[in-house]
Amino acid sequence: MSDAPARPRPAGGPAMPAITYNFAYLDEQTKKMIRRAILKAIAIPGHQVPFAGREMPMPYGWGTGGVQVTAAILGADDVLKVIDQGSDDTTNAVAIRSFFAATAGVATTTRTSEASIIQTRHRIPEAPLASGQVIVYQVPIPEPLRFLEPRETETRRMHGLADYGLMHVKLYEDIAHHGHIATTYAYPVRVAGRYLMDPSPIPKFDNPKMDDSPALQLFGAGREKRIYAIPPHTRVVSLDFEDHPFAVQRFAAPCALCAAEGVYLDEVILDDAGSRMFVCSDTDHCATRQADGHTGTMRAPYGSSAPSSPPPPPHAGENETALAETVPTPSGERP
Amino acid sequence: MAAPSPAAGRPALAAGFADPVHDAQRCFRAVMAAMAEPARAVALPEPHICPPAPLGPVMAAVALALLDFETPFWLDPPLAAAPAVADFLRFHTGAPQVADPGAAMFALIADGAALPELPVFAQGAPDDPQDGATLIVAVAALHAGPLTLAGPGIPGVRGFGAAGLPADLARRLAENAAGFPLGVDLILCGPAHLAGLPRTTRPVAEG
Numbered sequence: 320m321s322d323a324p325a326r327p328r329p330a331g332g333p334a335m336p337a338i339t340y341n342f343a344y345l346d347e348q349t350k351k352m353i354r355r356a357i358l359k360a361i362a363i364p365g366h367q368v369p370f371a372g373r374e375m376p377m378p379y380g381w382g383t384g385g386v387q388v389t390a391a392i393l394g395a396d397d398v399l400k401v402i403d404q405g406s407d408d409t410t411n412a413v414a415i416r417s418f419f420a421a422t423a424g425v426a427t428t429t430r431t432s433e434a435s436i437i438q439t440r441h442r443i444p445e446a447p448l449a450s451g452q453v454i455v456y457q458v459p460i461p462e463p464l465r466f467l468e469p470r471e472t473e474t475r476r477m478h479g480l481a482d483y484g485l486m487h488v489k490l491y492e493d494i495a496h497h498g499h500i501a502t503t504y505a506y507p508v509r510v511a512g513r514y515l516m517d518p519s520p521i522p523k524f525d526n527p528k529m530d531d532s533p534a535l536q537l538f539g540a541g542r543e544k545r546i547y548a549i550p551p552h553t554r555v556v557s558l559d560f561e562d563h564p565f566a567v568q569r570f571a572a573p574c575a576l577c578a579a580e581g582v583y584l585d586e587v588i589l590d591d592a593g594s595r596m597f598v599c600s601d602t603d604h605c606a607t608r609q610a611d612g613h614t615g616t617m618r619a620p621y622g623s624s625a626p627s628s629p630p631p632p633p634h635a636g637e638n639e640t641a642l643a644e645t646v647p648t649p650s651g652e653r654p
Numbered sequence: 655m656a657a658p659s660p661a662a663g664r665p666a667l668a669a670g671f672a673d674p675v676h677d678a679q680r681c682f683r684a685v686m687a688a689m690a691e692p693a694r695a696v697a698l699p700e701p702h703i704c705p706p707a708p709l710g711p712v713m714a715a716v717a718l719a720l721l722d723f724e725t726p727f728w729l730d731p732p733l734a735a736a737p738a739v740a741d742f743l744r745f746h747t748g749a750p751q752v753a754d755p756g757a758a759m760f761a762l763i764a765d766g767a768a769l770p771e772l773p774v775f776a777q778g779a780p781d782d783p784q785d786g787a788t789l790i791v792a793v794a795a796l797h798a799g800p801l802t803l804a805g806p807g808i809p810g811v812r813g814f815g816a817a818g819l820p821a822d823l824a825r826r827l828a829e830n831a832a833g834f835p836l837g838v839d840l841i842l843c844g845p846a847h848l849a850g851l852p853r854t855t856r857p858v859a860e861g
Contacts, residue, residue: 342675351722354682358720359784361689362839362852364806368784392686394679451687479780511806511854513835531809535690550690550807550854 343390343423349373353391353546357537360548365514366478367461372544382415382440383541385457389438392453392537393419398426400434405442405583412440420597429603441504443525445582445604448534450551456519461547463507463517484516486558494563503568509556510549523557524567524583530555574599575617577608588654668738670718672702672748683720685841688791688850693803693814695796695847708764708792712843714742716790721747721760723744728758728775732765755787763791766818766842772830775838783835786853794818796844805831805855816842816849824857 335618341347349371356370381467389558393399399419403411407429415438416427428434430445438455448454477483486507493501506523510516518529519538529536529549535550549555572581575596582604584597596617599605609618611613671677680699688696698712705714720726727749733739740751743762752758755774763769769791778786797815801824804811819842820826830837830853836852 342679347675347678348722349680351720352724354686355720355725356784357686358689358788358839359786361686361807362786363783363835363852366783366835392679392683394683395676440659475781479783535686550692552809553806 340422342395343393343419344376345373345387345390349387350391353387356546357388357391357548360537360546361535361550364549365508365516365547366532367540367545367547370544370546372541375541377418379413379542380459380536381411382438382457383542384539384546384578385438385440385455385541386415386418386539387421387541388455388537388539388546389415392455393423393425393436395423395425397435398428398433398582400428400431400437400440400603401439402437402444402601402603403440405444405585406602408602411629427463430607431603441520441522442583442600443521443528443561445579445599445601446607448528450533452534454534454536456521456536456538458517458519458538458545461538461540461543461545463505463515463562478514479513479514483509486515487560490558490560498616499560500563500565506565507558509558511553512556515558516549516555517575518555522568522583523565526555526557526565527567570597572597573615574605575615576604576606578615579604579608579613592606664747667745668703668705668742670703671715676789677701677715678719681715684848685716685719685850688841688848689811689839689852690807690850690851692742692805692807692850692855693812695844695849698846698848705737706742706756707763708732708736709742710764710792710843710845712846712848713762713764713790713792716841716843716848717743717760717762718746720788721749723748723750725759726750726752726757727760727762728752728755730761730765730768730770733762758787758789759785761787761789763789764793766793767820768815769820769826772826772838777833777836777838780836784835786836787838789838789840791840791842792818793842793844796842796847796849801827802858803827803851803856805852808855811858814851816844827851827855828857 352371356368360368375386377383401412401416403409419425429442434628436453440457462474464477467489468474489605490500504522505517505520506526508516508518518526531552533551535551538547557565570584574584576598579599583600585600587598591594684696684698701711701715703711705711717783742751755761756776756855761775775787776785778784794817798813799815801814802811803814839853840851842849
């Protein structure tokens with residue numbers, strides 16, 4: 320039966336022992352426990368539900384919380400997209416995508432619109448999310464009050480009493496020191512008028528996308544063992560003051576590759592003489608726009624035989640498919 | 655799996671999920687969609703299980719997908735009167751049955767019209783509101799009226815009604831929502847559909 324985690328056979332021969340995992344790596348009891356936590360997190364938007372986080376085959380800080388949430392919700396019909404800082408092709412994103420391609424055999428994609436589950440580290444895709452999609456955030460420190468009050472017993476009580484004055488004092492001190500609210504990522508939000516929530520270290524540029532999103536948003540913190548959630552169509556308000564209203568970052572120039580405006584840009588250093596370019600942080604958004612014929616100032620027209628910059632990242636996960644096929648399949652009987 | 659023996663004159667145990675991994679996952683995703691979009695009827699793909707009466711197949715699928723040894727469950731009088739139901743749940747999930755509804759994490763209620771007042775179930779604590787109970791309630795049918803509900807997960811308002819629930823459902827939901835973040839969460843199980851009524855969902859004045 321596929322629900323019993325298979326053990327590796329003793330290495331008796333020259334061949335590597337066949338290793339198989341339960342669907343999506345986690346055992347079924349662990350999935351049940353995580354699923355119950357997810358349901359309570361949805362029922363109490365923004366509240367951090369403790370869960371018995373498991374040790375995963377990757378270190379804390381690499382998205383163990385998000386991976387456990389994804390493993391608990393993932394089904395054979397799902398199409399998975401994984402991004403790291405907006406990029407589909409950085410180490411963390413490639414590793415997690417191939418992890419689920421290998422352990423669950425699910426289809427993967429880099430297209431935001433084609434994914435049913437999007438696991439993300441520190442960005443929300445530029446393309447609007449749709450009803451029925453689930454976005455899973457990797458969270459390093461789920462407690463927004465942690466750097467103001469180190470005791471977990473106290474912060475839980477503060478959430479219980481909705482005692483959030485301390486966070487407003489922190490934002491006020493930002494203004495007193497810098498003349499403006501200097502928090503630019505992990506900008507605290509109030510969910511459904513009740514719980515103060517850390518949106519994970521997304522740039523505050525992405526905060527407005529959380530409000531009234533048609534997609535279900537799940538947050539997993541592996542080291543801190545907390546799960547929280549925002550249901551679709553839920554009010555998410557970034558904290559501010561009447562005379563210092565919340566505002567997102569703006570960029571002076573459009574993306575140098577696809578000319579997109581109103582998107583979040585990464586700075587890329589080009590040489591040691593101070594040259595730089597600003598390009599979309601969301602690689603799928605940038606590649607889609609370039610394929611549609613949008614051309615920035617530092618890129619040759621799409622389809623040109625002599626591009627002045629590297630070609631856009633591939634859309635089909637060909638590399639992951641190859642990786643998945645290297646995973647041995649069970650061939651013999653088990654001990 | 656050892657063959658169940660019909661000892662003590664009881665019939666053989668009914669089978670659980672044919673495909674425990676994927677059937678449980680599909681059922682959970684239906685429940686998750688129902689909780690994320692309250693008061694919307696979510697289709698549950700054929701659970702393919704034949705639980706002992708009066709436990710319905712949708713209710714049984716939800717219970718098998720969520721219960722395990724960590725989750726004490728309570729049965730309402732019609733379910734408790736059929737020993738095969740507790741046997742079925744205990745065998746397939748390992749969950750302990752409790753007689754006190756306040757001690758249960760899950761309550762299974764086959765007779766929705768006799769739904770106990772919600773405060774008899776665990777409400778959670780201010781520091782740990784997630785300890786509020788989950789009620790799995792059988793209903794005859796789900797409708798888009800006459801109640802008008804609002805809350806997180808509902809764009810604007812959504813009409814809702816269920817055949818086989820108490821006439822004063824609106825009062826009960828309003829009281830449950832008034833205690834937020836404490837309260838209980840309901841999973842309503844129709845013949846082939848689910849609907850979630852988490853503690854955030856509250857009735858609003860119509861029109």
